[in-house]
Amino acid sequence: MAKKHKVVFLRSIIPHTASAYYFKGMQKQDVDLIEIPFDPHQPDQDMKFPDADLLLMVDCGLPVDFPSLKCYRSPKGYVSIDSCHKLKIHQEYCEKHEFDYIWVAQKHMVSEFGSNAAWLPLAADKDVHVYKPTLTEDESSWKRIFRRNHYDIGMSAAPYEHRRRFKKLFKKAGLSTNFYFRKKFGKTAAYEIALCTIGFNVGAGFSGSKGQDINMRVFETMANGKAMLLTNIYDNLGYEDLFEDGKHYSTFRSEEEAVEKALYYAKNSVEASCIAREGQSHILSNHTYAHRCRKILSIL
Numbered sequence: 001m002a003k004k005h006k007v008v009f010l011r012s013i014i015p016h017t018a019s020a021y022y023f024k025g026m027q028k029q030d031v032d033l034i035e036i037p038f039d040p041h042q043p044d045q046d047m048k049f050p051d052a053d054l055l056l057m058v059d060c061g062l063p064v065d066f067p068s069l070k071c072y073r074s075p076k077g078y079v080s081i082d083s084c085h086k087l088k089i090h091q092e093y094c095e096k097h098e099f100d101y102i103w104v105a106q107k108h109m110v111s112e113f114g115s116n117a118a119w120l121p122l123a124a125d126k127d128v129h130v131y132k133p134t135l136t137e138d139e140s141s142w143k144r145i146f147r148r149n150h151y152d153i154g155m156s157a158a159p160y161e162h163r164r165r166f167k168k169l170f171k172k173a174g175l176s177t178n179f180y181f182r183k184k185f186g187k188t189a190a191y192e193i194a195l196c197t198i199g200f201n202v203g204a205g206f207s208g209s210k211g212q213d214i215n216m217r218v219f220e221t222m223a224n225g226k227a228m229l230l231t232n233i234y235d236n237l238g239y240e241d242l243f244e245d246g247k248h249y250s251t252f253r254s255e256e257e258a259v260e261k262a263l264y265y266a267k268n269s270v271e272a273s274c275i276a277r278e279g280q281s282h283i284l285s286n287h288t289y290a291h292r293c294r295k296i297l298s299i300l
Contacts, residue, residue: 004030004031004032005031005032005053005054005297005300006031006032006034006051006052006053006054007026007029007031007032007033007034007052007053007054007055007056007297008034008036008049008050008052008054008055008056008074009022009023009026009033009034009035009036009055009056010036010038010049010055010056010057010058010066011023011035011036011037011038011058012037012038012039012040012058012060012064013037013038013039013040014040014060014061015185015186016185016186017058017060017061018058018059018060018079018081018105018122018216019058019059019060021123021125021128021289022056022058022079022289022292022293023035023058024125024127024289025123025125025288025289025290025291025292025293026056026293028290028293029290029293029294029297031297034050034052036049038064040060040061040062040064041062043064043065043066044066045065045066045067046067046068047066047068048068049066049068049069049072051073051074052074052075053074053075053300054074054075054076054077054101054296054297054299054300055069055072055074055075055076055077056076056077056078056079056296057069057076057077057078057079057099058078058079058081059078059079059080059081059082059090061081061082063089063090063092063093066097069097070096070097070098075100075101076097076099076100076101077099077100077101077102077103077296077299078093078094078097078099078101078102078103079102079103079104079105079120079296080094080102080103080104080105080109080113081105081122082105082213083104083105083106083109083112083113084106084108084109084205084210084211084212084213085204085210085211085213087109087112087211090113091112091113094113099116100116101116101118101296101299102114102116102117102118103117103118103119103120103295103296104117104118104119104120105120105121105122105213105214106119106211106212106213106214106237107119107121107214107236107237107238107241108212108236108237108238119238120292120295120296121214121219121238121242121287121292122214122215122216122218122219123219123283123287123288123289123291123292124219124220124222124223124283124284124287124288124289125223125288125289126223126284126288128186128187128190129186129190129219129220129223129224130190130223130224130225130280130284131190131191131193131194131224131225131226148176148178148195149195150176150195150196150197151176151177151178151195151196151197152170152175152176152177152196152197152198152262152266153170153175153176153177153178153196153197153198153199153200153230153262153266154177154178154179154180154192154193154195154196154198154199154200154227155167155178155179155180155193155199155200155201155217156179156180156181156183156184156185156189156192156193156217157180157181157182157201157217158181158182158204159181159182160204160207160209160210161207162202162206162207163179163181163202164181165255166200166202166255166258167179169255169258169259170200170259170262173259173262173263174263175262175263175266178192178193178195178196179200180192189220190220190224193221193224193226193227194224194225194226194227195226195227196226196227197227197228197265197266197269197272197273198227198228198229198230198262198265198266198272199217199221199224199227199228199229199230200230200231200258200262201215201217201218201221201229201230201231201232202231202232202258203215203231203232203234205234206232212234212237213237214237214238214239214242217231218231218249219283219287221279222243222248222249222276222279222280222282222283223279223280223283223284223288224276224280225276225277225279225280226273226276227272227276228249228250228265228272228273228275228276228279229248229249229250229275229276229279230249230250230251230252230258230261230262230265231249231250231251231252232251232252232253232258233245233251233252233253239251242287243279243282246275247275247278248275248278248279248282249275249279250265250275
């Protein structure tokens, strides 16, 4: 019997982060997995790491410094998530710790990290982001009775001003909305989006205040299976490499186009449902964190 590869995984204890989802994906692989949890706000500066075939660190939003990481002699890799917003911080972090492998979530950022960097898009967790009827069990009986059981369009995301503006535009157009800003996460967010015909996404970079990206909600909303994804799109970021517009999701480039398409799909819910099912099938077959972890392990 072949010996299992040994993987040391530095896992942030903060839930609903890429670090948490990647760790779950790695648990599904046939490896000898050693988990080292840490608090990114208070990391253990004296932490030592055992030898392994690969030590993996996933960006958790903060440049967590482990002094022993630089002198670690076994192969080590880093997954950069938010380099489109914090390029200099990520470059300096990778240079300081001399990672052997760098995986970058945003395609247009790969060239900024040198020859040992590769594109590894974000993904979805089928245990979290796929809608299941049992998710309603978390609600109290009175909420299930008195709250609306359907909305035209909804979103769960950080409260950027342009996202709040889209909510107002949709309401002005006569659409019912189910928007949450930093209030719903994980399975709870999956349930709220499943109440909608359309799961909406607009990237942090839409207004130009932050970098452009293919964010987590793109994959998570498509994985839902109940609501179709309507998202903004950017050129040269890899959308066309991953998805087919009109089949797996629908895209827009302006506020006017977003409202127009939202009105169309709200009135054509059968077509929207077909897109939702196609999107989910595509995500679960190609774009889960288990898929991403297999890609990482292929270097071994």
